[in-house]
């Protein structure tokens with residue numbers, strides 16, 4: 269629809285409303301606004317289908333405000349939203365557009381807020397009520413809210429309300445409003461139950477459908493990062509260091525994960541916080557406020573808690589845990605690329621989640637590129653840049669008089685060069701976050717992948733040219749002659765990151781079955797999707813082997829590894845007890861003493 273030269277002034281809006289829009293900074297109506305506003309101004313019912321971020325709030329709020337009867341005290345408009353956050357946001361939008369409409373009152377009501385407060389507010393004249401279905405129904409039941417004079421009703425994000433199980437409440441509310449009301453239903457998708465609600469409760473609605481939003485996704489660069497489930501956190505910190513980040517929203521599935529990750533990031537010096545359903549309304553609003561005013565840069569959130577979050581400085585959305593469905597994904601990444609900015613979305617993908625990745629690509633018709641791992645040199649360069657900036661900032665903004673004299677004094681006292689002094693101070697400052705990164709530190713880059721890598725290898729072997737090639741010991745591939753058994757050979761010098769604790773497992777295949785360390789690494793890396801750098805020491809015995817794997821492997825992965833076969837033989841992976849490990853060590857020590865000294869199994873790395 270050509271809406272390029274359309275302006276808000278072409279609608280029959282009161283001048284006060286146009287002034288407000290001008291102040292808010294809206295220039296032209298978005299497509300859904302251009303299509304919906306005339307219909308709603310006309311008093312007609314409406315079904316509006318459009319994706320997140322298309323401007324649906326103003327599409328209904330503006331015509332509603334234009335048609336309000338300011339002499340009526342009882343609520344004349346009800347907007348139902350799926351979450352508290354959205355209720356607050358929609359109410360705030362009304363307030364903002366109505367800033368020059370004196371006497372206007374909008375009331376958000378939602379669970380978690382004091383009922384008493386809400387009841388008191390309801391005694392005063394209220395023009396628009398915005399609420400979640402559960403709480404609105406409560407008020408109707410208690411008769412603390414009457415919708416007898418309702419003139420218009422909006423179902424915002426109807427599909428989300430359905431998904432959250434609010435269908436019954438919504439129907440109840442619809443039944444308790446005058447049949448003469450005008451009804452607008454907005455939804456990103458139109459599942460059958462929503463169609464039925466529309467059929468039953470809307471009168472001859474105009475249907476507007478804004479095509480699956482290309483602009484929202486287009487303004488967002490989407491990439492994925494292949495992870496083996498073991499080191500998502502490392503990947504996250506790597507991304508935080510390497511990307512040009514303003515603020516980041518990290519999505520996880522559970523409340524506990526929000527807290528855990530926020531704390532771990534805080535321990536590493538990031539201004540981070542958790543946003544989850546356990547926060548009360550005040551805490552939650554405070555957190556979002558802190559994100560807006562830059563006291564927080566990294567917010568770890570669950571889907572429900574972050575719904576509708578609209579903070580333009582969010583430059584990155586990280587899907588730490590993959591979303592449950594494609595819509596979830598679209599909603600999440602819609603939290604970035606707001607207000608005309610370009611956003612970046614990063615999806616962590618475990619091997620068994622590859623299918624979801626492809627489904628998202630198909631549904632959004634956008635390729636999701638594999639992420640290029642930043643090199644160690646790039647990280648170092650970035651840190652050096654930040655370091656310099658911090659120092660220059662201090663020179664520009666701090667009163668350094670006292671410290672200047674101190675430096676002079678020190679130089680004089682020992683006759684040292686000021687350059688040496690500055691160097692020593694710089695060294696002290698960077699100790700916790702070294703400017704020169706060395707191989708083998710925790711900032712080892714994950715391997716980048718090619719997007720069309722066949723299934724099976726994860727992460728795929730291919731390396732991008734820019735990635736530093738790490739020297740990796742070659743595993744010996746030729747099984748030693750049978751006569752040497754029983755014998756344990758530490759075939760893989762441990763290269764596992766220092767902070768990973770290992771557990772030793774036993775596999776029911778050994779020399780007799782022709783197993784080699786290479787086979788075992790390959791099978792485990794493929795089947796469990798563990799990055800082979802996390803597969804520790806392997807010892808092969810006559811008819812069994814041992815392998816060290818990171819502590820805390822998911823149960824289902826272990827279950828799966830039990831069933832993996834090597835030829836005709838099941839791996840039958842089992843964790844070894846301390847006495848077993850000890851017994852084995854003694855046995856090996858005995859038989860290989862002359863050959864190469866005793867391999868010392870360690871349950872945990874120092």
Ligand code: ADP
Nearest residue numbers: 294295296297298319320321322323324325326
């Ligand atoms: P939706 O409900 O469709 O997800 P919102 O109503 O939350 O979208 O609007 C998304 C963002 O776009 C908000 O930040 C809003 O202020 C902004 N916005 C809405 N309409 C316009 C417009 N006509 N011009 C500029 N920005 C707009």
Ligand code: MG
Nearest residue numbers: 324325424425
């Ligand atoms: Mg909305």
